[in-house]
Amino acid sequence: MCSLCGVLGGSGHWTDAAARPGIFTRNVDSPQRRRERAHRIACASRVLAYYGLTLSDWQASSFVLSTATGKTELVEDLGHLWAAAERLLGRPCDPLDPDLIVRLEGSGLHD
Known part of the structure; x- marks a missing residue:
């Protein structure tokens, strides 16, 4: 995508909520949207723990990816997560x- 389309298109990413009732709830139910985001972070964190990484929310707009030694990187969306981890x-x-x-x-932590 070109830079202009990225700016005009907003910050939505396919890993974020979509306007489909019962699936995700973009701009419809704020508490539900926050729960869905927290659930996505928890799922990603389970996988990232295998690599010694943690993921946390940053102002509901980005994510903070951290190593055990304290190195961190701000990740715009989950689509950029693996490149940042590497x-x-x-x-x-x-x-x-x-x-x-x-x-x-084996841990029973998969979804």
Whole structure:
């Protein structure tokens, strides 16, 4: 997408809420939208913990990705998460790593 379209299109990302009742609730029910965002953060955090990373919300507009040693990066949306994780760690991070999936399934923390 060109820069102008990005500016005019707003900050919405496909990982954010969409206007479909029962699926996501963009600008309809603020408490529900916050719950959905918190749930997405919790799901991503389960995966990121495997790599020693944490994810937190930043003013409901971005995310803060952090290493155990305190390095942090502001992530605009979940679409930029894995690239940021790899930059912080200096190595590849595969959310579909078979060992990670086995660990998530064994912990009962998968959704």
